[in-house]
Amino acid sequence: MAINWNAFWEWANPRKFMWWTDRALPVIAILAAVIFVIGLVWGFFLTPDDYRQGATVKIFYIHVPSAMMAINIWAMMLVASLIWIVRRHHVSALAAKSAAAIGMTMTLIALITGAVWGKPMWGTYWEWDPRLTSFLILLLFYIGYMALWEAIEDPDTAADLTSALCLVGSVFALLSRYAVLFWNQGLHQGASLSLDAEENVADVYWYPALVAIAGFVLLFVALVLLRTRTEIRARRLHALEMRERVKNA
Numbered sequence: 001m002a003i004n005w006n007a008f009w010e011w012a013n014p015r016k017f018m019w020w021t022d023r024a025l026p027v028i029a030i031l032a033a034v035i036f037v038i039g040l041v042w043g044f045f046l047t048p049d050d051y052r053q054g055a056t057v058k059i060f061y062i063h064v065p066s067a068m069m070a071i072n073i074w075a076m077m078l079v080a081s082l083i084w085i086v087r088r089h090h091v092s093a094l095a096a097k098s099a100a101a102i103g104m105t106m107t108l109i110a111l112i113t114g115a116v117w118g119k120p121m122w123g124t125y126w127e128w129d130p131r132l133t134s135f136l137i138l139l140l141f142y143i144g145y146m147a148l149w150e151a152i153e154d155p156d157t158a159a160d161l162t163s164a165l166c167l168v169g170s171v172f173a174l175l176s177r178y179a180v181l182f183w184n185q186g187l188h189q190g191a192s193l194s195l196d197a198e199e200n201v202a203d204v205y206w207y208p209a210l211v212a213i214a215g216f217v218l219l220f221v222a223l224v225l226l227r228t229r230t231e232i233r234a235r236r237l238h239a240l241e242m243r244e245r246v247k248n249a
Contacts (some may be wrong), residue, residue: 036215073103078091081163098227104142141169
């Protein structure tokens with residue numbers, strides 16, 4: 001059965017986007033809040049301490065989901081940027097712009113929680129480990145991406161340049177994900193949650209971790225929809241202001 005791509009793109013039309021997100025956003029936000037709280041409460045208060053790491057292991061429930069989101073949010077921005085480059089679809093550019101601040105926050109949380117975990121485990125808050133270093137560079141790319149949007153007045157030009165930056169930054173998002181595989185050196189362990197891993201963490205930690213990850217994903221979806229709606233309103237307001245300036249000129 002052929003996919004009707006025209007019908008698909010209609011739902012991303014700014015008016016239709018505002019219509020369906022107005023109805024879907026409250027449901028997604030409530031679901032995100034419930035699952036997010038359940039995952040963190042389950043992980044922090046209803047799981048035992050690890051026999052090696054003690055209570056420190058529970059940082060896992062914030063560190064792993066935030067690190068996963070930091071990388072995957074950039075991947076989402078990459079897809080949205082490619083859509084902008086190919087189709088000049090304004091909602092996709094605004095969605096990428098909206099996701100950047102959330103991705104930066106997730107990257108910062110991952111770095112901070114990693115440092116808190118690293119001190120008792122490695123004896124240091126920071127090590128120039130391949131994955132840690134690539135994550136730090138990814139944070140700088142997030143900051144640069146946001147700064148570039150703010151520095152350029154014309155929104156289409158800003159979307160073009162930030163899309164190009166997003167393509168370059170995707171290299172470091174990839175390195176952040178696979179640095180442990182590319183380089184055998186470094187303190188950082190391999191993936192704790194992986195479909196292709198022979199052994200994951202114990203089930204007592206595995207299940208609440210999955211719930212926590214789901215909570216982070218839904219939280220991101222809710223926030224990016226909210227921020228994209230705000231960007232669309234700001235774009236409309238800017239257009240109205242420009243019309244008034246032309247009339248009064």
